[in-house]
Amino acid sequence: MSEKQKFQAIKGTRDLLPPETALWNHVEHTAHAVFSTFGFGEIRLPIFEPTELFARAVGGETDIVSKEMYSFPDPFDLGELYARFRSLESISPGAGHFASIAGLSPDNQMISLRPEATASVCRAYIQHGMHSLPQPVKLYYTGPMFRRERPQKGRYRQFYQIGAEVLGGTDAPAIDAEVIEMVMTFFARLGLAGVKLDINSIGCRECRPEYVKLLKAELSKPEIKEKLGADSQRRIETNPLRVLDSKLESEQPIIEKLPRIAEHLCAACAAHYASVKHNLVLRNVAYHENWRLVRGLDYYMRTTFEITAPGLGSQNAVCGGGRYDGLIEILGGLPTKGIGFAIGEDRLILSLQEAGKAPAPRRLDVYVAWMGEKAYDTAVRAARALRGAGFAVELPATAQKFGKALGHADKLGARYALILGEDEVASGQWTLKTLSDGSQSKFTEPELLAHLKL
Numbered sequence: 001m002s003e004k005q006k007f008q009a010i011k012g013t014r015d016l017l018p019p020e021t022a023l024w025n026h027v028e029h030t031a032h033a034v035f036s037t038f039g040f041g042e043i044r045l046p047i048f049e050p051t052e053l054f055a056r057a058v059g060g061e062t063d064i065v066s067k068e069m070y071s072f073p074d075p076f077d078l079g080e081l082y083a084r085f086r087s088l089e090s091i092s093p094g095a096g097h098f099a100s101i102a103g104l105s106p107d108n109q110m111i112s113l114r115p116e117a118t119a120s121v122c123r124a125y126i127q128h129g130m131h132s133l134p135q136p137v138k139l140y141y142t143g144p145m146f147r148r149e150r151p152q153k154g155r156y157r158q159f160y161q162i163g164a165e166v167l168g169g170t171d172a173p174a175i176d177a178e179v180i181e182m183v184m185t186f187f188a189r190l191g192l193a194g195v196k197l198d199i200n201s202i203g204c205r206e207c208r209p210e211y212v213k214l215l216k217a218e219l220s221k222p223e224i225k226e227k228l229g230a231d232s233q234r235r236i237e238t239n240p241l242r243v244l245d246s247k248l249e250s251e252q253p254i255i256e257k258l259p260r261i262a263e264h265l266c267a268a269c270a271a272h273y274a275s276v277k278h279n280l281v282l283r284n285v286a287y288h289e290n291w292r293l294v295r296g297l298d299y300y301m302r303t304t305f306e307i308t309a310p311g312l313g314s315q316n317a318v319c320g321g322g323r324y325d326g327l328i329e330i331l332g333g334l335p336t337k338g339i340g341f342a343i344g345e346d347r348l349i350l351s352l353q354e355a356g357k358a359p360a361p362r363r364l365d366v367y368v369a370w371m372g373e374k375a376y377d378t379a380v381r382a383a384r385a386l387r388g389a390g391f392a393v394e395l396p397a398t399a400q401k402f403g404k405a406l407g408h409a410d411k412l413g414a415r416y417a418l419i420l421g422e423d424e425v426a427s428g429q430w431t432l433k434t435l436s437d438g439s440q441s442k443f444t445e446p447e448l449l450a451h452l453k454l
């Protein structure tokens with residue numbers, strides 16, 4: 001790399017800059033406010049975890065785990081280095097001993113940047129014995145996730161999620177409906193219009209294997225298989241449910257004729273699904289049933305849902321979630337019910353921007369235009385007092401000429417310029433200029449604060 005080469009953010013990662021970050025803050029504050037009214041508390045999680053956690057939770061065969069994770073050996077475990085030192089023992093006696101005293105360990109743990117956070121929340125639930133807290137435990141999180149995907153509008157390699165999980169207690173359908181109601185309330189509070197909620201039930205350990213068998217048999221029929229694309233043909237073996245997810249135009253008429261899971265749910269799953277729908281109606285939440293909604297993570301059972309929003313092009317899923325009873329057990333905990341969702345914050349922000357829903361960023365209230373060294377002390381005092389009263393204040397670090405100062409105040413979009421020259425300092429009467437109309441008035445310090453607070 002030449003010395004002059006400019007560094008760029010890696011493709012698929014982005015800098016979020018003001019004023020856009022004001023919208024991100026607004027969205028996150030709204031999430032805190034809405035989720036807390038539903039009794040959720042915030043959890044903050046590590047950015048990386050053992051790779052094995054995601055392989056077990058999300059599924060080793062899923063795209064997310066098999067293709068999209070950023071994984072590397074934990075440099076602090078240095079198991080590989082340990083093994084190398086041990087192997088040198090025969091030609092360099094003492095190498096193995098050195099490896100031990102250097103604190104190297106034989107466990108070469110692989111770690112991954114988190115591609116999602118449900119696995120981490122479940123790990124934390126087990127690790128902190130949260131099953132002994134009053135159930136269910138309701139947690140939410142915000143933060144960056146990492147997936148090695150091909151970047152495009154609404155799809156990044158570092159992206160942000162706002163998610164929530166309900167762990168423990170019952171699997172009552174009321175919980176599924178309340179979790180969905182909470183996301184919809186959040187979107188409504190943000191003024192996000194045109195969202196569409198799709199729901200489905202993908203059955204349980206009892207009924208799904210039967211359905212998958214049926215689906216696989218159907219997809220394997222030569223007259224059907226030969227009409228499928230390469231991806232779907234491969235999925236007949238690895239994960240036939242994912243064939244239903246296909247967006248390939250030529251496969252649509254074939255998929256439409258495949259057996260539907262709703263007709264193969266066991267009695268308990270069918271009753272659960274019916275009750276989820278009833279509970280959504282009770283909560284005034286409009287939904288569409290989508291029998292093809294299977295989701296790309298292995299931990300789901302029964303309820304799955306996805307929400308799309310306008311203005312996003314092909315990457316229009318702004319939220320995905322579902323029930324995952326049994327996941328905590330797979331990760332080594334007690335049998336525990338679970339359900340949750342994650343919102344793609346980048347996409348949510350894009351959709352709000354496209355709809356012109358970004359709130360105006362905070363304006364600068366006062367530009368302190370001080371002139372002459374004698375005015376500087378007073379300018380510092382004025383800025384402190386105004387900021388203390390909650391106003392946004394710009395205090396130039398060096399003296400400026402009057403015209404230049406006012407031009408700068410204008411460019412920054414200030415509402416007022418507080419003019420402090422030698423006269424103002426001597427008389428204690430400060431000049432306040434309203435920049436929109438150019439009018440000026442004189443105030444003492446207490447009068448100024450009282451006037452601005454009006």
Ligand code: HAM
Pocket residue numbers: 115116117118147149154155156157158159160161163164165297317318319320321322339340341342343344345346347
């Ligand atoms: P997911 O469907 O993989 O589910 O992701 C949830 C949301 O994250 C998506 O709907 C999308 O808005 C956003 N998203 C995913 N990948 C990207 C990307 N590369 N760029 C931008 N946004 C993206 C989960 O992650 C589950 N953990 C959700 C969940 C929580 N299920 C139960 N609890």
